[in-house]
Amino acid sequence: MDRARAAAVGDPAAAAATARAPLDAHSVRRIGVFRALMLGDLLCAVPALRALKLGFPQASITLIGLPWARTLVERLPQLDDFIAFPGHPAWPEQPADLAAWPGFLSQVQSRRFDLVLQLHGSGGIANPLVACFGARRAGGFYVPGAYCPDADLYVPWPDSGHEIDRLLRVVDRLGVARQGRGLEFPVQEADRCALERVWPASRRCAGEYVCLHAGAQLRSRRWPVARFAAVADHLAQQGCPVVLTGTPAEAGLARELQAAMRHRAVDLVGRTTLWELGALIEGARLVVSNDTGVSHIAAALHRPSVVISSGGDVARWGPLDRGLHRVLWCDLPCRPCSHELCPSGHECALAISTEAVIDAAQLCLTGEIEHVPQ
Template identity: 45%
Template sequence: MCSVPAFKTLRAAFPDALITLTGLSWSRTFVERFSEYLDEFIEFPGFPGFPEKEAQIEQIPSFLLEVQGRKYDLAFQMQGSGAISNPLVMLFGADKNAGFYLPGQYCPDSERFLSYPVHETEVVRHLRLMEFLGLPSQGEHLEFPLCTQDWEEFHEHQAKYDLPSNNYAVIHPGARSLDRRWPVEWFANVGDGLAERGLRVVLTGVAEETHLTEAVASHMKAPAINLAGQTSLGGIGALLSASRLLVSNDTGVSHIADALDIPSVVLFTASDPARWAPQNSALHRVVAWATTAMPQTVLDQVDQLLFKETVSDYQIFTNTIEHPV
């Protein structure tokens, strides 16, 4: 999601180019959703040292042969700092390569590889690479286009659960990394607080996170609608579009809310909010060092969003950055 503004910039600079994304299997639907910017997808089988997926060693030779056979004019390395990924991208056999590198480590081409901008947000970081290569930025705002199928899925849930538009809140208690998950009991307390404010509560997550949403629901006094494992990525987007706000850990769904301009409170327990947090503080509130943040802290942020209270930047800072690691 955070790379979409860079893809938009790349497409604006090369409107007729064939642009291929290689990534994990879930990225296939990402390419389909962002077909305005991306043309093709090649599934990445993993590689030794990449933490996102255990490498399928037996599939790597055929993957490299497929990529090399495309004879690309330019290969971009946009996977982190390049410490692990640069040697892999050089095996793609493209005519030219571009990306990031860490000073003192392997830099394939000083003219096209940018020193990794450590202190930038994830969105701006990718745009800095485009600008370094002479491609004018097309803006920083995230996007998440919704299609007819997404809305059809939403309307099925809406009819099944008698879900009124703009009168429910979404709680997403999951995250891929265990250390990025806020306690389910505290999510339950927030859910009850949202119910007290007159909102229906909808719980979301992938199928593997059903145990988390069930735990939240079991700890809540108010009823909740548990949609974990029942929504596609686009379906979650439509669900968020018709909601009042989102409360979630720092995970992909928070970027979807950001892209759709849906108010959110995002809990950061292990990741860096300076890198990953949404930037529009009028719509999105960040609770940093959330391992010790109590549910009332989150509900205070919810109230500021729901009831449009004016809070100074200093007040937000002292509310959210009071427990440094």
């Protein structure tokens, strides 16, 4: 009995061997990757993208993602092209532009991808969507018992593990060798020069200043501003210039933070591009932030950080190097949480004291940390 027939009649070993048959790398010239998420989510996908690029060296890889990601794609060496996804009514990352959907699908289908990978999530909504892309083959995640477009190239959605490792399971299924778990955020000299135009003291203060990032996409993920202010004042009293970072939408939050501080901070909230922000973090002595995209940039650039995780899944999203990065969190039955605003008393955030963050920051500043290579 041949292996395919044996699999069909229920031979477990034959089924496993058939399901894991690798693709012929030379036949794959156009790969699409669907991951329409935010900054930290995309940076966690870099190890999988790196493996894909080396595993399919003749292929052009296109990210299908949210419009903001075009800037990231233009710099990451693992990606060659970009298609903007107009959003979906069921997903919160951006409002859906339904009028743009016909043009979007036409653009994706015109690429005639040899392979599309659904790296967006478990696949309940994403898999039927990706099936409309018109690719020759598709792979990614699915929930057992739910729709699975291609049993050979899809893997069951894992309920545990770091996001980097989850995504690498799809790479494994393709028969591609892993190329490490490290993140990348390629800052260039032009970015450092651009930052200097925004903040002329950036080079002179490199290695001395501390970046504080009090924002997060969800308000439930934000540690109290008053506690950030107390940490900032302590660091300023220690002689560290404090630099506030954030998006233009978080300018009000920065004003509230500065008003609560006794010392003056350098307010760069909303004043830097993505790559200027990278140059800023690259020169920081320490980053103190909520569990958001900035913490992943710090991890990619190997800058020490203190991350306050309010409601997040630390095992899934926390930095891998727990020596260089200190993650503070409180284990509660309600986490992980996806609420915009905490429906109870924000216990996960309030459980992290100002003193705990200051102590963690002091350990980083004095070098009393054990670096664990990724």
